[in-house]
Amino acid sequence: MTLDYNRRPSFADRVNAAVDRALTADQATRPPRDYLGGSRLGHACERALQFEFTATSKDEGQDFSGQLLRIFAIGHALEDLAVAWLRGAGFDLYTRKGNRPDGGQFGFSVAGGRIRGHVDGIIAAGPEGFGLAVPALWECKTMNAKNWRACVKDGVTKSKPVYAAQIAVYQAYMEATVPGISTAPALFTAINKDTAELHHEQVAFDADLAQRMSDRGVRILQATDAGELLPRVATTPDFFECRFCPWSARCWGLPA
Numbered sequence: 001m002t003l004d005y006n007r008r009p010s011f012a013d014r015v016n017a018a019v020d021r022a023l024t025a026d027q028a029t030r031p032p033r034d035y036l037g038g039s040r041l042g043h044a045c046e047r048a049l050q051f052e053f054t055a056t057s058k059d060e061g062q063d064f065s066g067q068l069l070r071i072f073a074i075g076h077a078l079e080d081l082a083v084a085w086l087r088g089a090g091f092d093l094y095t096r097k098g099n100r101p102d103g104g105q106f107g108f109s110v111a112g113g114r115i116r117g118h119v120d121g122i123i124a125a126g127p128e129g130f131g132l133a134v135p136a137l138w139e140c141k142t143m144n145a146k147n148w149r150a151c152v153k154d155g156v157t158k159s160k161p162v163y164a165a166q167i168a169v170y171q172a173y174m175e176a177t178v179p180g181i182s183t184a185p186a187l188f189t190a191i192n193k194d195t196a197e198l199h200h201e202q203v204a205f206d207a208d209l210a211q212r213m214s215d216r217g218v219r220i221l222q223a224t225d226a227g228e229l230l231p232r233v234a235t236t237p238d239f240f241e242c243r244f245c246p247w248s249a250r251c252w253g254l255p256a
């Protein structure tokens with residue numbers, strides 16, 4: 001196939017570009033996150049987490065694209081739908097304090113505010129007949145069909161360890177404000193973005209995992225304070241995580 005580089009932008013190209021411009025301009029007005037996200041602690045690479053925590057400039061062309069911003073927005077919209085579906089099914093699900101639109105999100109802030117997280121929801125009661133232990137953390141993710149099938153087959157802990165780490169960390173850190181949340185298994189919802197199928201599973205609290213992730217957070221903060229870069233996750237840049245890392249050129253351009 002020969003690509004026609006002189007082709008004039010189509011109507012669709014121009015509209016899409018206008019949408020992307022608006023999305024990226026809006027994103028540019030938002031201050032970068034100045035804390036380590038509890039949801040990210042299970043990421044494979046501690047060095048990447050350091051780059052993320054310090055808001056290090058990404059490699060050229062790696063800033064949030066319009067498409068990526070749309071993916072995030074669709075995820076949030078689907079999560080709102082899941083809230084409505086679960087409530088409709090009889091789950092007493094709180095996503096904001098007092099369940100008021102102006103109520104703050106549930107979350108935690110530790111290490112002097114340098115590690116923080118916001119939870120998707122807390123289940124105060126399940127429908128009759130489920131015998132659900134409460135209060136239970138609720139975590140919702142959207143996935144493509146391939147990842148969703150893997151999650152159904154193997155469970156979230158095996159198929160998506162980063163989500164399992166997030167659940168364990170959140171259960172541990174939310175215990176201070178929502179006593180009992182680490183005793184009750186969390187409810188995990190996975191939405192198949194391609195087929196609208198749902199997956200639900202209960203995830204028991206993994207105290208060892210929570211501790212390992214908490215230690216990891218401390219290690220990242222301490223190394224960053226000391227001006228040290230933690231080791232790479234891999235020995236060559238063609239490692240899976242590195243190929244998709246927005247700091248790959250920077251990282252592999254450093255001596256070690």
Ligand code: SF4
Nearest residue numbers: 045232233242245251
């Ligand atoms: S390029 Fe690889 S080793 Fe370097 S920060 Fe990214 S994931 Fe980690």
